[in-house]
Structure formats: C-alpha cells, structure tokens
Amino acid sequence: MASKLLRAVVLGPPGSGKGTVCERIARSFGLQHLSSGQFLRESLGGGGEAGALAQQYLERGLLVPDHVITRLMMAELEKRREQHWLLDGFPRTLGQAKALDGICQLDLVISLNIPFETLKDRLSARWVHPASGRVYNMDFNPPHTQGVDDLTGEPLVQREDDRPEAVAARLRKYKDAAKPVMELYKGILHSFSGTETNKIWPYVYTLLSSRIPPVLPEEEH
Numbered sequence: 001m002a003s004k005l006l007r008a009v010v011l012g013p014p015g016s017g018k019g020t021v022c023e024r025i026a027r028s029f030g031l032q033h034l035s036s037g038q039f040l041r042e043s044l045g046g047g048g049e050a051g052a053l054a055q056q057y058l059e060r061g062l063l064v065p066d067h068v069i070t071r072l073m074m075a076e077l078e079k080r081r082e083q084h085w086l087l088d089g090f091p092r093t094l095g096q097a098k099a100l101d102g103i104c105q106l107d108l109v110i111s112l113n114i115p116f117e118t119l120k121d122r123l124s125a126r127w128v129h130p131a132s133g134r135v136y137n138m139d140f141n142p143p144h145t146q147g148v149d150d151l152t153g154e155p156l157v158q159r160e161d162d163r164p165e166a167v168a169a170r171l172r173k174y175k176d177a178a179k180p181v182m183e184l185y186k187g188i189l190h191s192f193s194g195t196e197t198n199k200i201w202p203y204v205y206t207l208l209s210s211r212i213p214p215v216l217p218e219e220e221h
C-alpha cells in the first residue's frame, strides 16, 4: 500500500526560520519545500497585472490578498497531488486555511515562536539567492564566499521587504492574521519556542520521523 502522503504546514513570523527548517525537513525526509513567498517572488518575474499587484504588497511587507495567494497555491498543489506537501508560510489567514481544508486534511502544523528582537536581528543579516530562494545569514550560515551563492556563484541580495520599515509592518500584521489559524489547527499544532533553530531542529526531526521515514540522520540536515 502506498505510504500516506504528508500534508504538513510550517508557520511562523518573518525571520522565525520557516525556510531554514523547511529546507532541513526537505533534505532529511526527501521531499519538496513549498514556500508561498518564493512562489510569489517567482510569479513577479512573469510581468502581468497579478505580478505587479503582488509586488506592491510584498515591498510594503503586507500580506497579498487571500484570493491571489490562494489561487497561486492551489494551482501549485494541484500539480503535486501525488507528492508530500511541506507548506512554508501558507496558509497565513483563516480564509486561506479554509481553502486548504477544502482540498486536504492536514497531518500536522508546526509553529515557530521566536522572540521579536531575535526576528529583527536575523532579518537584518539575511541574504538570499533570488533564483533558488537559498537563504544565508552573516551570523548563522554565511556563504562560503562572501556575497555569492554557494552553488551558482551568483550574487546574493537583501530582500526589499527585509528593510526595517517593511519588517516592522510584517511583524505587526503577522500575529493578528495567524491567531485564528492556530486556533483552527489546535488539535494538530506543534509549537516550538526558542532563539536557535539548531536547538529546535531535533524536536522537529523527531516529530516528522513519527509521520514519515527519514532519508538522512538528524545531524546530517
């Protein structure tokens, strides 16, 4: 019998380590990490009205309207019906959660609770490789060569929405939007608090291992 396909969500405020933890889960369990933010950034390049609209929201650190992100995510999930789903940053509102519940029953929701000051410090030191979405941090995981992506050698950039004023807006908005989502999923919610991903990771690894077999040992993330 085919093993059950994982339907998991990782939530947390900007800078909480969603992308970092999802990449570790993807590598350790042999599945793909689906980031709503990355899909949006990739959609901007296509031009068109939707891309221009989304750009305005992203740059200001505002949530993109539910109907825009839901349509985008449903299309991406439709392509992956026969694959594990590890969703990073979606759903982020009750409306999005209800849309997702309309097409699947989630197995687990992981919530990363990281102190406000830690989030701000992390985002000020975040550098990304736009094409791949790979994430670096001058303090936590610097690139082998300063300023360039480890795999392609292409330049790293800081995201427009990681500027302090945009970060403040994102952090302010996150809590209100996320509260009803956590409430909806309280029966399958696993919250992890702390200031270091490396300390949270073993618990996340153990939790996922209870759902699907790992392909790498915990320490080889």
Ligand SMILES: Nc1nc2c(ncn2[C@@H]2O[C@H](COP(=O)(O)OP(=O)(O)O)[C@@H](O)[C@H]2O)c(=O)[nH]1
Pocket: 012, 013, 014, 015, 016, 017, 018, 019, 020, 021, 122, 123, 125, 126, 127, 135, 136, 137, 138, 139, 140, 141, 195, 196, 197, 198
């Ligand atoms: N100092 C530090 N930085 C971290 C830690 N975990 C992740 N980061 C960095 O913090 C930034 C935000 O992490 P990211 O995974 O992008 O968070 P997301 O916005 O929730 O997806 C990135 O630059 C990461 O490299 C940690 O434990 N300590």
Ligand SMILES: Nc1ncnc2c1ncn2[C@@H]1O[C@H](COP(=O)(O)OP(=O)(O)O)[C@@H](O)[C@H]1O
Pocket: 013, 014, 015, 018, 035, 036, 037, 038, 040, 057, 058, 061, 062, 063, 064, 065, 069, 088, 089, 090, 091, 092, 093, 096, 161, 170
């Ligand atoms: N589920 C979502 N609903 C609405 N907007 C979203 C969603 N996911 C991402 N976005 C938009 O994309 C931006 C970047 O998201 P993401 O890459 O997850 O960054 P972060 O984890 O740092 O918030 C968000 O600030 C928001 O503007």
